[in-house]
Amino acid sequence: MGEPVTFYFDFSSPYGFLAAREIDALAGRQGRETIWKPMLLGAVFKQTGTQPLTNIPLKGDYTRRDLAREARRLGIDFRLPDPFPFASIAAARAFYWLWDRDPAAAKDLARALLERAFVGGDDISKPAKVLAVGAAQGLDGGALEAALQDVAIKDRLRREVEGAVAAGVFGSPFVIADGEPFWGYDRFPRLEAWLETGGW
């Protein structure tokens, strides 16, 4: 089995949501594990001078249409939460807290949070909402609530975002496999071909 592939995403990224539903199955078909690394696009966008897709004239309208089209194709009852974009700090902190204890549970929490945002339309920027989703996943509410305010977890997330930028990540989703970067949900077929063939 090869090295794990690293899956970078922002909890507020709708294409990241679509990608999160597929990345583990894709990697698994090619005999790979995955490491999930949520990051904060706001910090990344400062590097590239860009902004959320949906805020950009023309591109924003297209993106809304493309997301709806992709979701229909996949049979997902997709919605863009309101407000959008939203702050994903609480979700990302909760993830890293849990990842260090139980990576599989952290992925389950991430999937539940993304589903709550992009199917339920809920505002997961609110810590209370993150705690509610965590409770539904059977997590210790007191420990999770403390983690969201824990300086060590705050530092951890900051380091992870810095690490993502240092690794060249500038969007969500973004996958690095054997050192090779793949940006965007629409590059997933190419990512899988790369893993299958060993590259070209």
Added chain:
Amino acid sequence: MGEPVTFYFDFSSPYGFLAAREIDALAGRQGRETIWKPMLLGAVFKQTGTQPLTNIPLKGDYTRRDLAREARRLGIDFRLPDPFPFASIAAARAFYWLWDRDPAAAKDLARALLERAFVGGDDISKPAKVLAVGAAQGLDGGALEAALQDVAIKDRLRREVEGAVAAGVFGSPFVIADGEPFWGYDRFPRLEAWLETGGW
């Protein structure tokens, strides 16, 4: 046979080059003709406040790598011309002059210009280079040289660029099929599925 699909591109767009090599075959497989509409990304980017991909930190490095990777996959001896990005006004004017006379010849000219830029590495921003490529395609050199300075052709290109922006075009390549927009070379598989199925 359905309505033709409209293929928007900028002669200075490397992903537009990759797309131009495939769009007619893709459309033809689904029983469609194509209308080619070169435009000027500089004018379009003013709408969206963006800039050429290769100028953007992180994203520029990724784009260079992704282009090289895509070209290897396709067996193309790709190079990014120097200077890049370059002005594509002369190429676009030549195209529209010829399109009104012979659309098939205009596509051949466009393909030859793109090949000259992205395989030959030549600077096709220069009118002399456009004339040389035109001569190699058997075009009337005097008529083409006059066309590059013709006010009517200049106005035509300006109107086409305005029309592209009005149609929602914000990047290259960009295809509109039966009113449905598809941005990017990496959306070509989805474009073909849409044409094949009638949409979803």
